[in-house]
Amino acid sequence: MSSTRSLTRGSARILYGCAIFLAAFLLFAVEPMAAKQLLPALGGSSAVWLTCLVFFQVALLLGYLYAHWLGCARRLPLTRALHLPLLLVAAAISLIGFQPDLASASVHPFLAIFHTLILTIGLPFLLLASTSPLLQLWQAREEGSGVPWKLFALSNAGSLLALVLYPSVIEPYISLSLQRRIWAIGFVVYAVFSAALACRTHASALSEPAAPSASVPSFETPPRSTLRARLLWFLLPAGASMQLCAVTGHLSQNVAAIPLLWVLPLGVYLLTFILAFETPHLYRRWIALRLLAVMLAGLGLMFSKTGVTWPILMIIGFFLLELFIACLFCHAETWALRPADPSESTLFYLLIAAGGAAGTIFIGILCPLLFAANYDVVLSFLATAALALAVAWQSGWGQRLLWGTGTALMFALVIMLHIVYGRSTLVQVRNFYGSLRVRESHWPPQAHTMRTLLNGTIEHGTQWFASDMRRIPTTYYAFDSGVGLALRFCCEGRARTIGVIGLGAGTLAAYGDAGDRMQFYEINPAVLPIARNLFAYIRESPAQISIIPGDARISLASEPPQHFDVLAIDAFSGDAIPLHLLTVQAMQVYRRHLAPGGILAFHVSNRYLDLPPEVEKLAEASGMQARVIDTHTDDARGEYRATWVLVTNNTAFLARPQIADVAFLIPDKPGLRAWTDDASSLLPIFQWHLPTTQ
Structure with a gap:
């Protein structure tokens, strides 16, 4: 009997937990590290991180898709033949080291980021992303039990720890080159853990081919999830990722494109995952919906005061609190709709990842192409209000009226901002580097005509066209x-x-x-x-x-x-x-x-x-x-x-x-x-x- 098969069930559970925790830690430690290396090639633009978020969410989706495909019972014999070589290649890539290709910035920045990240961390990231759903399914099949959902919270705890440590300890005290070396060593350790579990699963699949793995006893067939539930598995995470992307973009565009302001929203986003999946009994829908309504009103007030400068702590605090409430609502409602059948677990994760990718693609890629001005934050609030309406629809006409009105008001706020941004505007354009507009006025009188260039809400120059002032x-x-x-x-x-x-x-x-x-x-x-x-x-x-x-x-x-x-x-x-x-x-x-x-x-x-x-x-x-x-x-x-x-x-x-x-x-x-x-x-x-x- 192989050494991996000789592991006791308790030892195997510890190994599963260590592999999932380490994978999550490495996954979210490499995100700010890789993005920070790309900043010099792209002018330090805050859009670098938003585009990286799109890549990470798409790679996460591909990782979950790989886990879903490999986790099928008939493919378990492929575990060692396919997964082990991929782990070996990924470990070699991590040891060689990843360096951004500065020359690739000559093409479109979006393509430059994707090209560089695919070549440098693509395969290691994909395998790390697949770890949590794949290993949970392996453990469920091995033990003949339901899905070990607590491992998902453990995965998010590892991710959150990485995000807390990166701006507070790793970035200030460890150079990028040393960060890369330490990360590579950590990935090799993860690869060893994952390889041991892959061999264990492979051996189990060969020795017990007829076992009804990943299912509950035949006398109790769990119900399949409804179409509505599956649709919300996708839409609710999409709304949460829209919030994440929009809030991150708002903070990094107006303060600094730095890991600190990347990981704070991402940390809040992950914290809501942990709370929703680990302590669902603490969530109360009626409280979350009321708090969400208050935050919608606060956003309307903040965006209606376009000329007001808010203290940084107030800005960061408001948006992080709003992000927490909105994402907790989305993730807790997703958890409430989780599948009862373990065989649907990878599909559940797959649709969560697909929703996350769709939300970041919409905010990070499509919005700059579709809109000349930046409506990202308000559009994310609009989507959240619409999701609240969908979730609360079955709670009666009171909730329908409340969230129908909230959705309409958020749509009206988008229209209002469009009117405000277009007022006295000569030109308005948006691209990867930001949203530009030129505003013309006739005040003060001594200017005769004044034109102002704005990047978002920040002035980047004015000119007075009076003859003695030109x-x-x-x-x-x-x-x-x-x-x-x-x-x-x-x-x-x-x-x-x-x-x-x-x-x-x-x-x-x-x-x-x-x-x-x-x-x-x-x-x-x-x-x-x-x-x-x-x-x-x-x-x-x-x-x-x-x-x-x-x-x-x-x-x-x-x-x-x-x-x-x-x-x-x-x-x-x-x-x-x-x-x-x-x-x-x-x-x-x-x-x-x-x-x-x-x-x-x-x-x-x-x-x-x-x-x-x-x-x-x-x-x-x-x-x-x-x-x-x-x-x-x-x-x-x-x-x-x-x-x-x-x-x-x-x-x-x-x-x-x-x-x-x-x-x-x-x-x-x-x-x-x-x-x-x-x-x-x-x-x-x-x-x-x-x-x-x-």
Whole structure:
């Protein structure tokens, strides 16, 4: 008898539990790890994580489909012949290591992400995803009992632990390269566990071919699930995944595309799975529906106050609470409809995974293609209200009226946002990098006509078209701003060579004079026609202007030295920051392109992150000096509060009275270290309150 067959039932149960827990931990540890490696190739866009979520959900669906196919009784003899070689190949892939293919970013970002993830973690991820349903079915067949549903909660507990540890322990203290090595070792251990159980199941299938496995005793045939139940197995998880994707996108687009704001919503999502499947007796539908109605009203209030800035803790807290209530409702109602027949268990998981994939595909892929504006959060609420109506339909006319009204109101909110976004809007476009629109108004009067470029709700530049204001830089780029001072006093009396990472409305072109050479780098292809056709900064500048498409760091790394007198780094999307532009390796690229005495100007205005101390660390690591310049709001000239950090070795420039009087040393922040491509964390610089508006 083989060693795997000699395992006692108790030992086998422990092995099943360890394999499922480890698989879940590895599955959700590799998600933020792989996505973080892709950010540099795609400009640090928050859409990277949303697209990764689509890949992970589709891979999860394929894993469940594989488990469903392999779990059929007539295919049990294939377990060792098929599953073991796949485990061996996947272990070899994990040991070789996965590195993102930066060159693939030249194609559509969605295809680049899928192509890279398939080649690097595709097979290991698929096998990890198949583990929970497959091993639960193997154990049920071996023991001749019902489905061990508690193992599903154990799987989610492993996933949740990985998500808790990643931003708090793994990311701050372990480099990406070491993370990959540790993960590969963990996968090899998992493969050994899984191989032992596969051999045990294979041997059991050969020795007991006639056993009525995966079924209850023949005298009690469990009922089959209804069509309505199977449909809700798909629709309820789809609604939950829509909520997950929309909330994650909203937070990461307006704060930062970082693992911390990826794993918080995903952790909440998984926590609701654990509660729904492990402690279903705690769930009360009537409480969940009432709380859900309150959150719908709160969302309507928040989105109706489009001009209000909310504190970060309030934003994160509201959306995480809403996500928890909505997902708990969806997952608990799914659990209540679980199949009684163990043979339907893999189909149950398969439809849950299919719903999850469908929800993320709709929000992450289809919405940017179907809608010119971002309605993701409101559409996810609309879907949740409709699901509440479907679930509560049998509870009587009171619930039908409540959720019929709620669904109608959410639909009305979508229409209202469409009207608001279209009001005074010249153009509106959405792609992988965000939702852009240009708004025109005639206020203030001295502007005559004002046009504003918005990325979501964040302004990315304005222009006043009054004859005496057309070439006056506004918003964050005023004459007394850090970048304004750098451009005015860097090299008086001669032509300048200027580089700008991030085009926006092209405001910095207002500083260009005859003989100057200005080179803009812009990753979003939708920005260039807007800047050229709807704003006059670029087309009316006397400077020689060129615009380089694609990610700035990748473009700069492939170019010969440009000898920039000033290189402005202003590529932030909303309040999110592309971390790959703020690392020691990025500084090395920038320095290669600076002329002697050149200046790096970092735009670090941010509601939630205290970036100047980190830029000072980067300057120190690069052997340069850093000074911070803060300017205040001036409504009469359309100038906004702005923070710029100037980094240079040009002591004569820093000593000029115009600079020395307004540029200050940056206070040291204890425990902070210079970011690298291999190690970075935003936790030390988070500001958990709104800065005072000045």
